[in-house]
Amino acid sequence: MNRLWPPLFLIIGLSLTIMLSGHVHRIKLRHNNESMSTIGRLPAAVLRAAALEFQGVASDFMFLKTITYVGLRLQEHSSPTEKEWHRAATMLRGVTDLDPRFWDPYLFAEVIFPWQAHMRPEADKLLLKAAKYRPEDYQPFY
Template identity: 45%
Template structure:
């Protein structure tokens, strides 16, 4: 066979082999994505020695793996449960054992554990771990303070950590006065708004920013409604039995829609709440 005829044959064979190899790799990738992420996470006592001087690189890889896993679950609209939380907690612990200064991993876990999973103690445990290493980073005690105030309703510890944050380099000027005020009063919606706006400035993740903006919008509605409840009490010397009475009294045109898909309701103590609990309704 001449060389001119041999070249096309070789090219065809090469293309067939390439196609078969690509299909095999694609199938293997699917198996990896489906099975590898949820099997287990090797503890740092194993990955640490194995990583040798490449702990930072391994930590980055594991963090990317966790982000990919979570992205797939969110993309499929899957509900996160106990098994997912255990996997995520073990993974972030391993990541931050390898690189204890890795702020993105701490922040990711704090956002996920508090807002999505309700695992406040686990979030604070990781932040306390970060506090041992990031000693001059005001964000660590800042987020601890927010968690205690907003989620755990613990004003004493919340004020303590905010005061600590206010003394560190780069902290917002208002932290000290905010901590002093919140040490005496229960958290209000407007205070949550202040915290969330600061958090938006602190993250570059667009998904997290959008989540925060939606929460701010919801909290602002709840805050305005509570102001109208106070106005109603002042005008009629009694508390309205429901938000509908604010409409009847002409204080609002209608009960606003909850951006999360729930309904705003008036509690017996005069606070406005939402049935969605600020979680997107399906």
Template identity: 25%
Template sequence: MRGTLSSALVCILLYGILIIPFTTYLRNKPFLEKLGYVPSVTALKSVAADHKEMVAASLVMKVLMYFGGLSEKSQESQVVIPPDYKAMSRLLHGAVKLDPYNMDAYYFAQAFLTWDVKQYKIANDLLIYGMKYRTWDWYLPFFAGFNSAFFLKEYEAAARYYQRAGELSGSDLSRLLAGRYMQESGQTELAINYLSVMMNGEKNPALKKNYQLRLTAFREARRIELARERYREVKGAMPATVEQLVSGGFLSPPPMDPYGGEFYLEADGKVSTTSKYAFAGVKNHKK
């Protein structure tokens, strides 16, 4: 009896010694290892048996947890490794092959494949795939419409997608079809509109924060655009720099890019920022 008790105590003691380095090791495991490798979808489908939807959901959750963890670290100002977008995309693509109805996968892929990775074509292909299944969902054509108009500058396709989104939602989404959005000059407003819709429907804190930042940046850009127009009306010419707008009293307070970049006017008067509306943009610019 005493022997069993002491061996149990020794084991518990060893467990106590082991558990801290063990959890530290797991916490610091390389991200790629954490995200893991997805075996071929065909193999996964076979092994998942009748749990395909659950396996798909768990793949999405894995990506979400991974991304959420990184965002948390960046907020705590820890050293941040850039997210492994390729692995994230691979997992989400695998997820929709298993469950083509999984909205979280499309939604999250749209969130990072466009602004961060600039893979607009891949994003739209994924959305088109989703539209075949989620025939009732207005979000997918809404996303595809935005990608087409804002990133790809394919206004005809964008109009088609927005039309579909408007029909499905039955709301005033069709106002996005307004001509001014479908041209270069309406891009900032289009982005503000899109980001407002996205942010209002978002409950994931990491993503909401992302949208909030981007929305603030675009609202600042819109303020500059409006000041630029007033300047042109008053002075009869385009301003050359943002500073001109600030010093001339057209823009107060001075614009602030939440991504840490600086706003500037391009030769044709278009408002841009050195951050390109992403933290990564600032780093690249500084390099």
């Protein structure tokens, strides 16, 4: 009986692998076709009203959608188009309108926009906003 366990586990493992590989492939395709959310195009007042008291959560969600999309495009070695870069900038402005003290969008803009997107003025605008809302922080100035 003890001799039957290893082959049985091997057969069960291979069966599960074969059964789940199609599902994993569908999830990967769905992830690759993900687009940037259009919620960031809304005016700041509408975003704040829609988020109610969950402005931090909405800000985090929008930021994660933005960096996931940009990161996926960069990982594929196909830089986002100019239109997609401007949409990312719009999303980050929406993120910082919801939560102006959230440092990560400013850092992302500081690192990505000047070098990858060649959008230094957009990065400067966001960093000036960071300096306004984070006066105790030295990072926006450097």
